Amino acid sequence: MPYPAKTSPEAILGAALELLEQGGEDGLSLRALAGRLGVKAPSLYRHYPDKAALEVALVEHGNRRLGEALVAASREGEPEAALEAAARAYLEFARTHPRLYDLMMDARLSALASRESGKAVWNTVLQRVGALTRDPDDTAAAVALWSFLHGYAGLERSGMFGASGPKGGLEAGLRALAAGFKARAG
Amino acid sequence: MPYPAKTSPEAILGAALELLEQGGEDGLSLRALAGRLGVKAPSLYRHYPDKAALEVALVEHGNRRLGEALVAASREGEPEAALEAAARAYLEFARTHPRLYDLMMDARLSALASRESGKAVWNTVLQRVGALTRDPDDTAAAVALWSFLHGYAGLERSGMFGASGPKGGLEAGLRALAAGFKARAG
DNA sequence: GTCTATATGCGGATAGAC
DNA sequence: GTCTATCCGCATATAGAC
Known part of the structure; x- marks a missing residue:
């Protein structure tokens, strides 16, 4: 050979x-x-064929991994506990795979990646949020939660929270959002 | 000459x-x-002296501009209206100066920039949030709001909301956070 | 203070031999 | 399928003439 x-x-x-x-x-x-x-x-x-093709494969792999992590974390019973567990799993993924996470959040690569690969992620977020708002397809609330998590992950990683740290900002945000979502249900 | x-x-x-x-x-x-x-x-x-020095100057300039915009937008009377106006001004800045905003959120440059230049930004966020939580130094709540805005700006800019758009995610998030912050006061 | 010329390094991608 | 050699472009930064 x-x-x-x-x-x-x-x-x-x-x-x-x-x-x-x-x-x-x-x-x-x-x-x-x-x-x-x-x-x-x-x-x-x-x-x-080129670098972009490899990156697309990486994005699809990352989407599957994150989807699995969110599904696994959402096994909690209480809706609020499940949402918090999913949120923490999301942040943990962004922390442990920061550069893969960046690729996944690149819209140009995302557009080329298969839709199925990212479906578990979005569906889990919708389900966890929907359990609180009693709307199984509350896109607005899901976008709000996603924005918060994405922003927290980004600020944390780039060190913008500084030496003093986030000072309970994660818990404060999750609690406030969950409370606000619950209010949407009524 | x-x-x-x-x-x-x-x-x-x-x-x-x-x-x-x-x-x-x-x-x-x-x-x-x-x-x-x-x-x-x-x-x-x-x-x-080098490129980094120019970038630091850009960050300081951006911090001052954003600080002015937030102060100007916070002139509303009602605490909730002032917070929403400040939030929209923050997003508008990130939208109109996306690459300058990126530089400003680079922790290494931020660390080299003068502290005063970024003070107005942080103080305004703390004041707007504090008016709702009745705690003038509620760092946790301010971090939560900052995370949400930073994440929303990033997802919006990179096109992650897709063709369907954010679907009211901004309003849902601001409302939920404001409601949650108000509950902190009681 | 500005210029030309250059050093040095990085990156993606291709041609053609084996 | 892998290799060497190379093209081409980008970048920051420096030396030295004027």
């Missing part, structure tokens, strides 16, 4: 995830990715 | 603001900035 395959789309995806989590602040680089796989950069083009 | 000054720190700052607002998606480039001023890139180093 003169030219055995050293890598594969799956291996590339896995190495890309590692690189995203361990790498510096800049985005993925095909050179660094190839180096991690013991391969030269041009070889990657045999498995993905 | 063999080598008259073609530019100045103030002119560079102004051109950088224009470039941030009109430019593409990538960050500032000293080449593009110099081109806009009718100058070559190395000349800029006579006015700012």
Whole structure:
């Protein structure tokens, strides 16, 4: 076998995830990715047509992972407890996979990703919010919660809360939103 | 005068603001900035020691502008109306100066910027929130509101709300947070 | 203070040999 | 399928002439 395959789309995806989590602040680089796989950069083009295609695959993978985490966290009984658990799972995902999360929140990649991959995420948020507002399709409330979580994750990660920390801002926001959502039901 | 000054720190700052607002998606480039001023890139180093110094100046400028906008918008009488007006002014700033806003939310630059420049922003948020919670220094509530606004601005800008739009998510979030904050007071 | 020329580094992507 | 060699573009930043 003169030219055995050293890598594969799956291996590339896995190495890309590692690189995203361990790498510096800049985005993925095909050179660094190839180096991690013991391969030269041009070889990657045999498995993905270009960098964007790899990024789309990463987004779909991240959507599935986040969806699973939210579904698992939503197993709580009380509607408010389930919502808080899902919210904390969302933030935990953003904390542990910050650069993957950034990719997932890139609308251009999101538009190219399969719709199914992101469905579990959105559906879970809708369900948790709907249990409080008694409207199973309360898009407005879900958007509000999403905005809060996305913003909190971003400010936390970029260090904008400073040395003093968020000072209970997460709990205050979740409580206020949950209370406001409950009021919507009545 | 063999080598008259073609530019100045103030002119560079102004051109950088224009470039941030009109430019593409990538960050500032000293080449593009110099081109806009009718100058070559190395000349800029006579006015700012390096790119970071210029960015810090931009952050301070942005902080002052946002602070003024929030103070002006908070002139409403009712606490809730003032909070909503301030929130809308915050989002309007993020919408009209998206890339400057990004710089302002970069913690590394923020840490280098003067504290006074960002004080009006934070103080206004604290005041508007405090009027509802009856706690003049309710950091938790202010962090919650800030997170919501920051997240909403980010999702809106990156197009994550999609063609269907936010569907009243802004109003739902502001109302829920205001209601929750009011409940804190009692 | 501005210029030309250059150093140095990064990135994505392609051609063609094996 | 992988490789070497290369193209092309971008960037920040510096040296030294005028």
